[in-house]
Amino acid sequence: MAVLGSSSSLLKLFLVASLIQVSLGSSRFFQVSLATRRLSELVQDQTQLLKYHNGPLLSGKIAINLIWYGNFKPSQKAIISDFITSLSSSSPSKTTPPSVATWWKTTEKYYHLSSNKKTSLSLSLGRQILDEKYSLGKSLTTKQIVQLASKGDQKNAINVVLTSADVAVDGFCMNRCGTHGSALASTKTGLIKGSKRSKFAYIWVGNSETQCPGQCAWPFHQPIYGPQSPPLVAPNNDVGLDGMVINLASLLAGTATNPFGNGYFQGPAEAPLEAASACPGIYGKGAYPGYAGDLLQDPSTGASYNANGANGRKYLLPALYDPATSSCSTLV
Template sequence: MNAINVVLTSSDVTVDGFCMSRCGTHGSSKGNVQVKGKNYKFAYIWVGNSETQCPGQCAWPFHQPIYGPQNPPLVAPNQDVGMDGMVINLASLLAGTVTNPFGNGYYQGPVDAPLEAASACPGVYAKGAFLGYAGDLLVDPTTGASYNANGANGRKYLVPALFDPSTSSCATLV
C-alpha cells in the first residue's frame, strides 16, 4: 500500500495505557490485508494528546517534567504545548516506522523493547543536551520559543535527534 496510517488522539479522548512509558506507538498489520486480490502489509502510528495525558512525560520540554531536574519548561514554537508535544512524538514514531516498519528492520536491543532511531536518543534535541536539558536550541527572538527545525510558511518545530549508526551517536539538526 506504500502508506503509513497515522492516528492523532483528540484532547477529549482518554487512551488506556497511554502513560505507561509511551506517548504513542507504531506497528503494522498482523497479517496481510487484501486489496483487489493483492496481499499487503501496512504500518501505522498512533500519537496521544500530550497536553491532556501525561504532559510532564509527553510534552517535555514544553511542560514541567514529571521526573528529573525541574527546570522551567521551554516556550512551544507554535504556542500550543499539546500540539508541539505531539509533533515531537510523531517525528520520533515516524523515524521508527520508516526504519523498522514491521519489527524486523533497524533497531537495537531486544525485539520486545527495541531502541529505534529516535528512542535511542531520549531528550536530545540539540548539541550539548543532557538529562533535563534539551540542548543548545535556536530561540525565536520575537516569541522566545525554542526550536531546531524550520517548516513551511515560517513555522518552527522541535524534532528529536536520531541515532546515527555510522558515528554511534545522536545526530541533531542544530
C-alpha cells in the same frame, strides 16, 4: 544547508522504563514511551548500538495519511500537516536552515547500509480523514487504534491516528506516548485470492496536553520526574500539538527504519531502541538529563526550536542516531 551535529564519542542513552509489545490477532505493535521522563543514564559502546536484522525498510513513494480522531482545531491540524509536508520539501533551498527536510535526511543513511542499498523512501502528505464524532468512544484499546488506522490506504502508505486531548488510550501516559507497528491489510485491497496478504504501517500519537504533558510534551512542560528546569516556550504556541510533533517525528523515524520489527533496532524485538528512541531527551548539542540542549530561539516569541518547516513553521525535533558516525545527530 544546516550541518548536522553529533554527540561525543560515547552515546548517553536515557532508557525508558516501560516498552511493551502487544499482539492482537494478525497485528504486531511496537509501543514506545518516547517522552516518558522516568529515565536512567547509561553509557554504551556505540559501535554495536543499532543492529540491522536483515528485514525490509520502508521504501518507495509513501503517502502519510492523517486520521484525526476527536476534536482538533483547524490551526492544530495545520501544525501537523505542515510538518509532514516539510519532511520532503520539493524546494528545500527555500527553507531557512536548519530544516525539517535536513533532519529527515539522517534516515537515508540506514538505507545506504542495508542489504538492499538501491532502495529509497519518498514521503508525501496523503489523505486527511476526520472522525469528529468519536465513532468508537472516548476510551480506546490498541485493537481499536488499528481499526482506525485501517481507514487509510493500506498500500504505499503510513496511516497516522491522532487522538485529541479528551481521548484515553490503553497505556497512554502510563508507559507510552505513541505507537508504531504494522497490521495485515484487508482482503479488499485488490489482492488475488489465495495470495499472501500484505502489511501496512501505522502510527498512533495522542495529545497529552490535559492528561500528561509532563511525560509526553517535555520540554514544553515541566517533567513529573527528574530535574525540574523551567519549561520551554512551544514554537507553535500549543504545548499539546508541539509535543505530538516530537513524538510523531520519533515514530516516523522508527517506522521508516524498522517498519516490521526486523529492521534496525537494539535490544529485544518486543522492546526495541530505534533511530530516535536511542537518543531520548536530546534536541541540541550539550543536552543532559533535564536539559534539551542548546537550541535556537525565536526573538519575537521566545519559543525554542531546532528546525524550520513549510509555511514559516518552526519545530523542535528529536536527535536521530546516525549509523555512519555511531552518534546521536542533532540539527543545532
